[in-house]
Amino acid sequence: MQVLNTQVLIIGGGATGTGIARDLALRGIQCILVEQDDINAGASGANHGLLHSGARYVSSDPDSAKECREEAVLLKRLAANCIEDIGGLFVAVEGDDENYVADFSHLCARCNIPVLPLGVNEARELEPTLSEKLIAAYLVEDASIDPFKLSMENISQAQDLGCQLLCYNKVIGFDKQHKRIRTTRLQNKLTGEKFIIEAEQVINATGAWAAKVAGLAGITIHILYSQGSLLITHSRLTERIVNRLRPSSNADILVPGGTVSILGTTSIRIDDPDDVYPTVEEVDSIVNEAAAMIPALETIRYIRAFAGVRPLVSSQSSGDDRSVSRGFALLDHSEEGLENFITISGGKLTTYRLMAEKTSDLISIRLGVSAPCLTRTEPLPESPSVQWSEPALAPKLWLKHHEPEDILLCECEMVPKSTVDAIMDSIRKQHGQPTLQAIGLRSRIGKGPCQGTFCGPRTTTYMYDKGELPLDRCLPGLREFLRKRWKGQHPILWDRQLIQAEILEAMHCGLFGLELGA
Amino acid sequence: MIDSDVITCDLTVIGAGMAGMAAAVFAADTGLSIVQIGGDSEIGFASGLFDLLGIYPVNDRRQWNDPWAGIESLIRDHSQHPYARLKTEDIQTAFQILLSFLGDGGLPYSRHLNRNVTIMTPMGTLKTTYCVPQTMWSGVEALDKKPSCLFLDIKGLKGFSARLLAARLHDNWPKLRTARISFPGTGAWGEVHPEHLANALIIKQNRKKLAKKILPHVKDARIVGLPAVLGLYQAQKVVAHLTELIGVPVFEIPTMPPSIPGLRLKEVFERGLREKRPHYFTKKRVLEISQRSGDMFEVNIGNQTKGRTILSKGVILATGRFIGGGLHADRRRIRETILDLPVHQPGSRNKWHREDFLDPRGHLVNQAGLEIDDAFRPLDKNGRPAFSSLFAAGSILAHQDWKRTKSGVGIAVATAFGAVKSFVHLCR
Numbered sequence: 001m002q003v004l005n006t007q008v009l010i011i012g013g014g015a016t017g018t019g020i021a022r023d024l025a026l027r028g029i030q031c032i033l034v035e036q037d038d039i040n041a042g043a044s045g046a047n048h049g050l051l052h053s054g055a056r057y058v059s060s061d062p063d064s065a066k067e068c069r070e071e072a073v074l075l076k077r078l079a080a081n082c083i084e085d086i087g088g089l090f091v092a093v094e095g096d097d098e099n100y101v102a103d104f105s106h107l108c109a110r111c112n113i114p115v116l117p118l119g120v121n122e123a124r125e126l127e128p129t130l131s132e133k134l135i136a137a138y139l140v141e142d143a144s145i146d147p148f149k150l151s152m153e154n155i156s157q158a159q160d161l162g163c164q165l166l167c168y169n170k171v172i173g174f175d176k177q178h179k180r181i182r183t184t185r186l187q188n189k190l191t192g193e194k195f196i197i198e199a200e201q202v203i204n205a206t207g208a209w210a211a212k213v214a215g216l217a218g219i220t221i222h223i224l225y226s227q228g229s230l231l232i233t234h235s236r237l238t239e240r241i242v243n244r245l246r247p248s249s250n251a252d253i254l255v256p257g258g259t260v261s262i263l264g265t266t267s268i269r270i271d272d273p274d275d276v277y278p279t280v281e282e283v284d285s286i287v288n289e290a291a292a293m294i295p296a297l298e299t300i301r302y303i304r305a306f307a308g309v310r311p312l313v314s315s316q317s318s319g320d321d322r323s324v325s326r327g328f329a330l331l332d333h334s335e336e337g338l339e340n341f342i343t344i345s346g347g348k349l350t351t352y353r354l355m356a357e358k359t360s361d362l363i364s365i366r367l368g369v370s371a372p373c374l375t376r377t378e379p380l381p382e383s384p385s386v387q388w389s390e391p392a393l394a395p396k397l398w399l400k401h402h403e404p405e406d407i408l409l410c411e412c413e414m415v416p417k418s419t420v421d422a423i424m425d426s427i428r429k430q431h432g433q434p435t436l437q438a439i440g441l442r443s444r445i446g447k448g449p450c451q452g453t454f455c456g457p458r459t460t461t462y463m464y465d466k467g468e469l470p471l472d473r474c475l476p477g478l479r480e481f482l483r484k485r486w487k488g489q490h491p492i493l494w495d496r497q498l499i500q501a502e503i504l505e506a507m508h509c510g511l512f513g514l515e516l517g518a
Numbered sequence: 519m520i521d522s523d524v525i526t527c528d529l530t531v532i533g534a535g536m537a538g539m540a541a542a543v544f545a546a547d548t549g550l551s552i553v554q555i556g557g558d559s560e561i562g563f564a565s566g567l568f569d570l571l572g573i574y575p576v577n578d579r580r581q582w583n584d585p586w587a588g589i590e591s592l593i594r595d596h597s598q599h600p601y602a603r604l605k606t607e608d609i610q611t612a613f614q615i616l617l618s619f620l621g622d623g624g625l626p627y628s629r630h631l632n633r634n635v636t637i638m639t640p641m642g643t644l645k646t647t648y649c650v651p652q653t654m655w656s657g658v659e660a661l662d663k664k665p666s667c668l669f670l671d672i673k674g675l676k677g678f679s680a681r682l683l684a685a686r687l688h689d690n691w692p693k694l695r696t697a698r699i700s701f702p703g704t705g706a707w708g709e710v711h712p713e714h715l716a717n718a719l720i721i722k723q724n725r726k727k728l729a730k731k732i733l734p735h736v737k738d739a740r741i742v743g744l745p746a747v748l749g750l751y752q753a754q755k756v757v758a759h760l761t762e763l764i765g766v767p768v769f770e771i772p773t774m775p776p777s778i779p780g781l782r783l784k785e786v787f788e789r790g791l792r793e794k795r796p797h798y799f800t801k802k803r804v805l806e807i808s809q810r811s812g813d814m815f816e817v818n819i820g821n822q823t824k825g826r827t828i829l830s831k832g833v834i835l836a837t838g839r840f841i842g843g844g845l846h847a848d849r850r851r852i853r854e855t856i857l858d859l860p861v862h863q864p865g866s867r868n869k870w871h872r873e874d875f876l877d878p879r880g881h882l883v884n885q886a887g888l889e890i891d892d893a894f895r896p897l898d899k900n901g902r903p904a905f906s907s908l909f910a911a912g913s914i915l916a917h918q919d920w921k922r923t924k925s926g927v928g929i930a931v932a933t934a935f936g937a938v939k940s941f942v943h944l945c946r
């Protein structure tokens with residue numbers, strides 16, 4: 001069996017894991033990051049993409065509010081290429097809790113969070129889609145952040161500094177000896193191959209899966225799982241982020257990005273982080289609620305829903321909801337008798353850097369490394385291979401440079417074959433195997449209104465012809481891709497998206513018979 | 519053409535998809551005067567293959583060699599399935615009339631009377647179907663006999679890989695080779711569109727140039743397969759000419775949409791029906807149907823600029839499902855779009871679709887649609903015919919899932935026949 005050696009093993013390729021990889025690499029510490037799926041397969045790829053000004057938490061959790069405020073200010077400066085500083089509004093409509101409205105600016109001031117009260121008409125001039133029933137509005141310093149770009153740029157710089165990334169490799173067990181994890185056992189999800197990694201320190205940065213992974217090492221962590229679902233609209237409705245000014249509830253936030261907006265979210269308790277699935281009921285409740293804030297949300301076309309899991313890590317073993325920490329949890333397992341194992345879970349995308357810093361500080365102490373954290377001062381460099389997920393980038397480049405040979409494989413989002421080539425290239429460079437799913441993750445393929453109906457088979461045949469996809473990954477890959485897209489489609493299938501789904505099924509089942517297997 | 523705002527006829531056919539077109543053919547055949555209205559339909563997407571019944575029960579993925587036996591088994595279990603309201607002889611007659619209409623129009627189809635055939639799809643899967651355009655028939659036979667064969671694909675034509683097709687079939691068909699050619703005159707283009715290729719091949723000179731490109735690759739191949747772009751019209755002639763030029767039979771392989779065999783169908787229907795039904799509106803939609811006085815229907819059609827009224831004894835509703843526009847869904851329910859007829863549907867939206875796209879049981883939304891009586895008349899809330907001479911046909915009908923049972927065109931054609939027959943019966 002293959003054995004890899006490293007100073008630090010990071011498990012989990014979300015914002016936290018990739019953030020840690022960069023932080024450690026900048027301190028000169030050697031590391032390997034393993035991810036069971038692909039970058040941002042967990043909550044980091046299934047969130048609002050809101051860089052919180054902190055205003056949302058001023059009432060429920062002032063400490064988190066301050067933390068968000070400080071990190072957001074830092075990130076706007078250091079990771080500017082991942083952030084659109086579009087600003088945000090907090091608005092209340094008739095029927096919302098007026099006491100909450102009355103306390104808001106005072107609570108923000110207490111947390112040092114700038115807010116600017118606006119007249120109702122002024123707010124509707126800024127954002128004409130807002131409801132006529134507006135009763136209060138405030139301007140805040142919210143921004144939108146591209147989580148995918150963020151994680152990719154973190155891992156890219158880490159890789160440039162020698163960190164190794166192993167996607168599609170799942171941790172399946174640990175071997176312990178003398179109060180230490182001696183080896184970590186992994187299995188490749190594509191090939192089934194097993195191997196082990198020997199590391200001096202092991203970091204469990206698996207978000208909602210933290211309890212499962214810690215469990216493999218015999219350590220119990222109490223986590224409650226809260227599923228949140230989000231909807232993507234077909235067009236952009238506002239210039240700014242719009243938050244509902246009320247105690248956290250469903251469908252409070254609309255985050256515009258590029259030509260779409262993301263609306264959500266919900267909170268439902270689930271038993272297993274692998275059972276995450278946006279439901280029809282959630283979608284209906286989001287649309288019903290959000291329409292009070294922006295009436296057009298009732299009739300707009302939605303192209304997809306998605307869901308992520310928030311891990312609520314309980315510091316005590318009681319599992320009582322009230323003892324659940326809302327900030328992040330950095331768990332040093334030496335207390336439970338494992339000296340080289342740390343879990344970091346919870347928190348927010350907005351605070352990922354801080355979480356990475358705290359984790360890396362602890363690791364540095366353990367390794368006796370004195371190099372300081374640089375992520376607080378060093379800007380995050382932009383990496384060219386990361387660009388393709390930006391909605392308008394592929395078309396822009398295509399229009400500028402396109403050679404007659406450069407066919408569009410995806411017509412909805414204008415993704416040409418040169419983009420797919422570039423992505424396959426960068427995956428190969430990272431020793432990965434390009435799959436349709438991986439291309440979809442790194443580009444706009446499958447994300448437009450057709451949701452993979454046409455670009456799915458086109459990209460499959462293209463990749464096969466280039467010799468980049470083995471035969472036995474063609475149809476299974478297409479099935480997997482369509483199934484994944486379907487998860488996000490099935491709860492929003494009415495009106496035009498239902499027509500789209502009918503075309504999808506007519507083609508892929510009616511004609512190809514993909515449901516018949518083989 | 520009578521330039522009046524009111525047109526009177528025997529039968530108004532609403533819909534220009536497979537069901538509407540077939541209904542027009544059957545009605546014209548019996549000498550009825552008809553008016554037809556209908557815009558874009560599923561034909562533009564469809565492969566050109568005519569399924570009758572391929573798979574049943576879908577959950578068991580049972581494949582039928584004999585479609586008639588399959589239908590029998592299906593209607594034994596599902597007495598509400600549209601096929602259950604038809605005699606086998608009627609479905610057979612419907613196909614006979616339709617196929618001879620298409621043949622007369624220059625678009626012959628091939629089939630075994632009582633046996634399904636297997637054909638390769640553009641993704642390299644094998645599909646059970648009933649009738650195929652004659653230009654695809656040698657491919658069906660080749661799949662069976664597996665002679666030394668060459669698959670060609672065309673540079674710049676997206677979503678069609680001869681290599682992928684051949685690789686998927688290679689285990690059972692060792693004498694299968696592939697090659698890629700560039701289509702004559704498209705050297706400088708990156709992307710080629712099926713319509714352009716199909717159009718170009720109408721011209722003899724282009725066929726000769728294409729044959730020249732193909733010839734060096736033929737070698738020992740006894741037969742050559744190409745994507746189905748061989749002529750927008752008269753594909754039969756184009757294929758015969760290429761066969762002659764190359765010296766071995768040429769056949770077409772279905773492509774993904776946009777599909778040329780679908781466009782050919784549309785063209786042949788429109789040309790073949792032109793004289794038999796002078797009034798055909800493709801740019802207008804039916805806005806309203808009412809029955810004010812006596813037995814006559816008043817069908818109001820229009821677009822932004824102008825409206826018209828059609829007076830007819832009968833109406834056939836062949837407006838399709840969501841793609842065609844006969845059904846529409848909002849977040850809460852599915853409606854029939856012209857008359858708001860009751861639509862059989864699963865209770866709430868969370869039952870419309872399964873969580874797994876490829877769930878072998880199929881999605882319940884596909885069973886939604888209009889309920890009818892044995893005369894193909896849609897029912898009202900009380901389960902009685904909504905009107906004495908309003909009929910429905912095609913994919914709008916409830917209790918069928920053509921995508922999974924592989925019976926799209928079969929249901930459209932058979933029910934169109936049933937609806938016309940009932941109307942004729944009623945008129946007598």
Ligand SMILES: Cc1cc2nc3c(=O)[nH]c(=O)nc-3n(C[C@H](O)[C@H](O)[C@H](O)COP(=O)(O)OP(=O)(O)OC[C@H]3O[C@@H](n4cnc5c(N)ncnc54)[C@H](O)[C@@H]3O)c2cc1C
Nearest residue numbers: 012014016036042043044047048050171207228308349350
């Ligand atoms: C609906 C929703 C909306 C949100 N909106 C916002 C927002 O607007 N702003 C904000 O700041 N925060 C938001 N958050 C929170 C934010 O998304 C998360 O805090 C953050 O993404 C967590 O990142 P992570 O890397 O810790 O975890 P994850 O991104 O979940 O990463 C964990 C990774 O570990 C991998 N893994 C699991 N088990 C194994 C194993 N055995 N072997 C290998 N790998 C494994 C998983 O595949 C996954 O990729 C939102 C969260 C949700 C659910």
Ligand SMILES: Cc1cc2nc3c(=O)[nH]c(=O)nc-3n(C[C@H](O)[C@H](O)[C@H](O)COP(=O)(O)OP(=O)(O)OC[C@H]3O[C@@H](n4cnc5c(N)ncnc54)[C@H](O)[C@@H]3O)c2cc1C
Nearest residue numbers: 533534535536537557560569804837838842912913926927
């Ligand atoms: C991608 C795809 C692949 C397919 N592959 C196959 C296959 O391999 N084999 C097979 O057998 N079948 C296949 N089919 C299915 C077959 O084409 C359909 O089952 C069949 O065409 C259904 O036809 P229809 O006439 O009932 O409906 P449609 O084709 O949807 O036609 C409905 C018509 O009604 C008109 N209409 C609707 N509302 C109004 C109104 N208010 N006023 C006027 N007109 C109106 C529309 O404009 C349209 O002309 C495929 C379909 C698709 C989409």
